[in-house]
Amino acid sequence: MGIFSKRDNNEQPKLEGKENAVSSSDLLNEESTTEQNKEIQTELSIHSEWELPKEDIYAYQFLNMECTPLKPNQLSLSGINLDEEKEGLYRVTAFVRNSLDKAIKLEETTLVLVNKEGQTLGRKAFDLSELGEIPARSSRPWHFYFTHKDLFTQELPREDWQLAFQLKPSSRKHSLDLEASWEKSLAEDSKARLEEVVNNLTPPKEGEVNFMGLQVKKADNGDLHVTLLIRNGSEKNINLEQIPLQVEDANGDVVAKGGFKLDHLTVKANTSKPWTFIFPKAMIVKEDADFSKWKAYAPTQK
Template sequence: MLSFFKRKDKNIEKTGSDSVVDSRELLGNGEGEAGSEKLVETELSFHPKVHVGTEERYYFQFLQNELPPLKENQISLSGIELKKDEDIWQIVAFVRNSLAKSVKFKETPLLLIGPDGEKLGRKVFNLADIGELPAASSRPWVFEFHQSDLEKEELPATGWKLAFEIKAQQPEQHRLDLHESWEKSLAENDKEKLEKLVSSVEPPKKGEVNFMGIQAAKAEDGSLHVTLLVRNGSMKNLKLEKLPLIVEDASDEVIVKGGFNLDNFEVKANTSKPWTFIFPKEMLLKEEIDLSKWKAYPPQKG
């Protein structure tokens, strides 16, 4: 590893292009984070076990300073240079991380792509060798392609890029998300019933947020308890601070209107969370209500 980045060419110029992926596409929802428009500048990072000479440090620092910022929570491969040594092509690239936390990679297929988007080669790399990549950092790394990994004998001098091969995945099943208080207090058979309900009904459309009634009943003190599933079809976590609700009974008449202040109520991406909303007796607009059929919904905007 001593001469890992030993260079002969004195020219300081990047010959490759950049590719970018959302961290969740590459790392999965468990490790990746939802993207945003916030821009993140990355800082140069070297593997702790790689010795880099003064000249090489200057070279990589200069190129790192020229890199454009990434959007928050992205992973990027930024092509630096390629050279051939007998039947091995050595491709140097920055591996960039714009998450606010360090990341570790696994065995991952990489594509070598030409200036016109054509596939030049493919190889599976054990990216764990790169080590733990710090938050908001760029780490130079050498990727070796044998001639057998390539579809062409020669590679273009400029305009090429490395890219993660992201295969289209089946969308994760919409699932139940329980608040901590429900998790602790709800009986196991009731949890199972809710899980079956969430999995049996058609999930919300991609990006859609809606509400599904579960139960409505009057308590002994005359208050109305309405339990809803808050269904988040988005791939981002949803936070509700306030929620106005209208409830109609079997007569299609409005029986109550009210607004609720929610304390940091969060529904995780692609999940449904049940919650009970309590309307005091004094808020009811009718004394006699028929809950054999009912619906609850937020008022339409505009």
């Protein structure tokens, strides 16, 4: 694994490839709550089974420090070098970088090799579980091997290439996402009914976020309890901090309206999450509402 042995003694190692970073929610459906404008420096992490000469460890440490800081919730491939190990077998070495504040495990993922003009030079599916658990905020060097059958050209650049994740539209079925408090408090038959509702509904359009009414109930103190499904049709998790809502009855009259502050309520990609909003009596504008048919919506979504 001594990939730096061909260097002259006075030659500093350098990153010959470019960086490709993607959102962790796009690849893993995982996010952390790290402050979004914070820069993440990743620490070098060598796989436990790699036995490296000291010069390679020093070189990887140096190159890792040369990498651009990542943003929160990113996974990145940072190109180190590209070499023909033997005739017809090309070794692409890159850092696999994780800016999440927790360790991750990757699965089989398709990677593409592109040149500086963005042209695809090769494509191959790799079993990234072989990297093992990649610690929080770390960079793990790894070798990716391409053969002629994986490449679309025999002329590979030595510099300014990029190894990139090939992201595919999610094929996951739209599913129920329960907050931990709901998971603990709901009876199993109630969970089953919610799952049945979600499974029988037409999923929201790609990228769409909307609300669907589940239950409306007036409390003894005059408050209105409105339970909705928050439906996330996008391929990314959404974090809700504030929602303006209006409720209409069967006559199309506004029954209640107000704004709700939420404690960073997260709805995962391609899921629906039930949530109950309580309108205090002061927010109710129509007392004798007909709830034989009703809907709730953000005013801009009507």
